[in-house]
Amino acid sequence: MAKKLLKGNHAAVYGAVLAGCEAYYGYPITPASEIAEMAATLMPKLCRTFLQAESEVAAMNMVYGASGSGKRVMTASSGPGVSLKQEAISYSAGSALPCVIVDIMRGGPGLGNIGPEQGDYKQVVHGGGHGNYKCIVLAPNSCQEMCDLTMLAFELADKYRNPAFVLTDGVIGQMMEAVEIPQTVAQLPDKSDWAVMGTAESKNLINSIYLDHDELEEWNRKLQEKYRSLEQNEVRIEEYMVEDADYVGIAYGSASRVLRTTVDTARSQGMKIGMLRPITLYPFPVKEIAALPDRGVKGVLTVELSCGQMVNDVNLALKGKMRSEFYGRMGGNVPSSNELLEKFKELFGV
Amino acid sequence: MAKKTVLRKPKGFLDVYKHKPGAEKDRTHYCPGCGHGILHKLVAEALEDLDVVDRTVLMSPVGCSVFAYYYFDTGHFQVAHGRAPAVATAVSRANPDAITISYQGDGDLAAIGGNNILQAANRGENFVVFFVNNAIYGMTGGQMAPTTLEGQKTTTTPYGRNPLTDGYPIKMCEVISQLYAPVYVTRTSLHDNANVRKTRNAVRKAIQNVKEKKGFSFVEVLGMCPSGWKMSSTDAQRWIEEEMIPVFPLGVYKDVTDEDRSSIDRPTPVHEVDRVLEALDVTTEKAELLSKREVEPRYANPSIRASGFGGQGIMSMGQAIARVGMKYGYEVSWLPSYGPEMRGGTANCSVKVQENKIGACEATEPTVIIAMNRPSLERFEKILQPDGTIIYNSTLIEVEPTREDAEVYPVPITGLADDLGNTRVQSMVGVGAFAGVTDLFDPEEVIKLLPEMFGSKASLIELNEKAVRAGYEYVKENF
Numbered sequence: 088m089a090k091k092l093l094k095g096n097h098a099a100v101y102g103a104v105l106a107g108c109e110a111y112y113g114y115p116i117t118p119a120s121e122i123a124e125m126a127a128t129l130m131p132k133l134c135r136t137f138l139q140a141e142s143e144v145a146a147m148n149m150v151y152g153a154s155g156s157g158k159r160v161m162t163a164s165s166g167p168g169v170s171l172k173q174e175a176i177s178y179s180a181g182s183a184l185p186c187v188i189v190d191i192m193r194g195g196p197g198l199g200n201i202g203p204e205q206g207d208y209k210q211v212v213h214g215g216g217h218g219n220y221k222c223i224v225l226a227p228n229s230c231q232e233m234c235d236l237t238m239l240a241f242e243l244a245d246k247y248r249n250p251a252f253v254l255t256d257g258v259i260g261q262m263m264e265a266v267e268i269p270q271t272v273a274q275l276p277d278k279s280d281w282a283v284m285g286t287a288e289s290k291n292l293i294n295s296i297y298l299d300h301d302e303l304e305e306w307n308r309k310l311q312e313k314y315r316s317l318e319q320n321e322v323r324i325e326e327y328m329v330e331d332a333d334y335v336g337i338a339y340g341s342a343s344r345v346l347r348t349t350v351d352t353a354r355s356q357g358m359k360i361g362m363l364r365p366i367t368l369y370p371f372p373v374k375e376i377a378a379l380p381d382r383g384v385k386g387v388l389t390v391e392l393s394c395g396q397m398v399n400d401v402n403l404a405l406k407g408k409m410r411s412e413f414y415g416r417m418g419g420n421v422p423s424s425n426e427l428l429e430k431f432k433e434l435f436g437v
Numbered sequence: 438m439a440k441k442t443v444l445r446k447p448k449g450f451l452d453v454y455k456h457k458p459g460a461e462k463d464r465t466h467y468c469p470g471c472g473h474g475i476l477h478k479l480v481a482e483a484l485e486d487l488d489v490v491d492r493t494v495l496m497s498p499v500g501c502s503v504f505a506y507y508y509f510d511t512g513h514f515q516v517a518h519g520r521a522p523a524v525a526t527a528v529s530r531a532n533p534d535a536i537t538i539s540y541q542g543d544g545d546l547a548a549i550g551g552n553n554i555l556q557a558a559n560r561g562e563n564f565v566v567f568f569v570n571n572a573i574y575g576m577t578g579g580q581m582a583p584t585t586l587e588g589q590k591t592t593t594t595p596y597g598r599n600p601l602t603d604g605y606p607i608k609m610c611e612v613i614s615q616l617y618a619p620v621y622v623t624r625t626s627l628h629d630n631a632n633v634r635k636t637r638n639a640v641r642k643a644i645q646n647v648k649e650k651k652g653f654s655f656v657e658v659l660g661m662c663p664s665g666w667k668m669s670s671t672d673a674q675r676w677i678e679e680e681m682i683p684v685f686p687l688g689v690y691k692d693v694t695d696e697d698r699s700s701i702d703r704p705t706p707v708h709e710v711d712r713v714l715e716a717l718d719v720t721t722e723k724a725e726l727l728s729k730r731e732v733e734p735r736y737a738n739p740s741i742r743a744s745g746f747g748g749q750g751i752m753s754m755g756q757a758i759a760r761v762g763m764k765y766g767y768e769v770s771w772l773p774s775y776g777p778e779m780r781g782g783t784a785n786c787s788v789k790v791q792e793n794k795i796g797a798c799e800a801t802e803p804t805v806i807i808a809m810n811r812p813s814l815e816r817f818e819k820i821l822q823p824d825g826t827i828i829y830n831s832t833l834i835e836v837e838p839t840r841e842d843a844e845v846y847p848v849p850i851t852g853l854a855d856d857l858g859n860t861r862v863q864s865m866v867g868v869g870a871f872a873g874v875t876d877l878f879d880p881e882e883v884i885k886l887l888p889e890m891f892g893s894k895a896s897l898i899e900l901n902e903k904a905v906r907a908g909y910e911y912v913k914e915n916f
């Protein structure tokens with residue numbers, strides 16, 4: 088199979104097109120705009136919909152409409168835009184509507200800057216909108232994964248009838264790598280039992296309102312069951328040299344790329360460091376992290392481009408059973424691999 | 438004997454309101470005298486008479502009509518406050534044969550959803566809007582709406598709406614009719630039988646427009662809200678006539694349905710694998726990889742930082758190196774400067790061409806730097822790895838690198854491009870020079886990539902070919 092040199096942002100659109108995404112609704116924002124631009128280029132070629140909405144609020148509500156109409160649909164943005172999308176993300180989760188949202192994180196809070204950061208973890212992984220809901224969250228760390236995980240996001244979204252995020256940072260969105268493009272298109276699932284398609288057979292109701300308290304509690308319990316099943320079945324991680332590691336770094340997105348180099352350098356200097364990379368941030372690899380102490384690991388260092396958001400989930404998984412440290416950079420700064428190596432040395436005396 | 442009239446519900450309504458909780462599944466939740474109930478009936482009758490009940494998809498907004506989905510025998514979306522036009526946009530595009538209806542109140546449409554309605558109207562989406570103007574927020578208990586009249590008392594304008602602090606009632610028909618795209622914009626009322634009949638006609642015409650894919654129709658209906666206004670039903674009817682109509686004059690604000698405008702047709706999405714791969718420009722043949730060359734250890738697995746002014750082609754220089762690396766089966770990555778890096782019109786990129794999977798993609802300690810101007814040399818020689826390599830543009834950089842451990846290649850990159858008659862090809866001179874220094878790849882392989890990088894313009898390709906060779910040969914002849 089031929090490989091193509093693609094920007095991460097572009098690779099996500101390739102994945103979406105192969106997954107049968109029929110509509111893209113978005114609003115430009117750096118460093119995610121190339122997603123809208125590539126969608127605007129590709130979708131019309133296949134008679135699919137591209138629309139630049141009036142705002143992220145509108146874009147996400149359009150996603151709600153397209154999804155409820157039975158279509159695979161996507162939107163993309165970065166922090167400030169994702170904040171605005173939260174309204175309809177909550178509605179989508181509450182109405183059990185599948186869709187894919189790509190978030191190419193940038194510096195915050197507020198307007199922040201356009202450098203790479205991972206400050207949206209909490210608003211994406213822990214549900215930035217109102218109510219008890221979860222979004223599936225996949226965290227690519229390469230252009231190949233931008234394509235592959237976007238395709239997977241569509242599959243999981245449909246399988247669980249739930250919004251799915253592809254969450255990464257500006258580095259992965261902006262960089263280019265060789266991407267092997269799968270040469271098949273997805274089978275589109277039949278949604279006629281719940282979608283509204285303007286036909287006599289599809290007079291369904293897309294809805295998140297349940298006035299009766301017991302009914303709403305019941306619906307919430309069903310949603311929670313779905314989340315438990317996600318947690319049982321869909322956790323994905325990458326391990327790198329964890330087998331004999333004394334210390335393990337935990338990171339996702341571009342931070343995990345740096346960490347991988349740190350591990351290589353450490354190993355070349357005789358230090359037994361490994362890496363655990365959550366590929367699914369929700370469902371979070373709780374068991375996999377909790378198992379580290381029993382595998383002979385003496386401590387973990389979580390590395391993020393934030394003040395420490397994912398590290399809270401790491402700590403919840405570890406329940407204090409092992410030493411857990413954190414190192415983060417912010418504002419668009421990415422640590423160097425040596426900077427991380429120094430941290431391992433300083434914190435753990437390796 | 439008098440003829441017996443059989444009264445029945447229009448087919449647009451469900452026989453039994455199955456979604457409605459509680460025992461009363463045969464009556465609506467609306468208050469007596471409310472405008473919504475009357476408008477619902479007019480819509481249900483029209484759907485039946487126009488034979489589109491089964492094709493209809495209705496947006497139930499946030500407001501008193503949040504439960505519109507209880508009643509109509511159609512497909513339904515309950516939507517967020519004000520967003521019905523956004524959702525309806527996607528619904529009508531997803532299923533272009535659907536009769537999409539956005540049903541909204543005045544707070545929903547003119548306040549929180551003000552931009553959504555304006556933009557959907559401006560795009561000329563193929564759906565109809567039924568807009569109930571009752572000058573108040575009914576659902577939440579009678580607060581001010583954007584349509585509340587001057588001096589009108591509501592729970593949030595207890596002293597009467599004061600234009601100096603609360604603004605003036607917004608006239609949506611007047612606003613929407615200013616746009617080019619909408620085909621039909623009208624304001625009617627429900628306060629007496631004659632006006633109900635006019636509303637009935639407007640509702641039909643608007644739905645017919647959607648059926649014929651004519652585009653955006655907007656029907657504003659003045660409706661009574663006896664509960665919110667704290668009046669009897671008859672007083673509420675009179676209040677519309679005496680107070681509301683002078684502010685919101687009735688009539689057709691725009692009707693271009695007879696104009697010869699193109700109908701809103703949406704093509705059918707394509708999913709066939711061949712056409713999809715063609716659109717993505719994916720070749721199905723497997724690319725033959727070139728065999729990797731013997732490379733001096735110092736140039737193996739290079740981590741490269743290229744930099745210069747914006748406009749010097751730094752990005753394509755880096756991409757060319759990454760692309761040619763791919764042809765040899767190397768792992769490659771290219772990362773542009775962006776964000777906090779992008780100051781003062783300088784540009785730089787990191788390129789890695791490596792045997793194994795690439796970790797960090799930023800060249801924080803590059804093994805090779807290509808500096809096209811002086812600030813770049815000064816900045817990046819500081820982070821060059823010990824015993825690294827510096828290729829610099831000696832046309833523009835009049836100082837020498839300060840790193841004594843580095844291997845240094847001054848190449849008059851801009852000068853060589855100028856000799857070819859076009860400064861803009863300097864980036865490919867740089868690529869040629871890099872090939873000459875490292876021997877990582879054959880410069881002719883870069884030349885083969887030029888069409889895919891610069892398109893098929895022959896003169897441009899030829900010039901860039903010469904540029905690659907000029908950079909390569911300069912290095913081979915001088916070092």
Ligand SMILES: Cc1ncc(C[n+]2csc(CCOP(=O)(O)OP(=O)(O)O)c2C)c(N)n1
Binds near residue numbers: 501
């Ligand atoms: C985001 C949001 N803000 C506020 C509300 C509360 N709310 C529910 S209905 C409503 C007013 C609706 O008024 P209008 O659109 O005039 O419709 P009516 O009830 O008069 O028919 C408001 C503010 C909400 N549901 N969502």
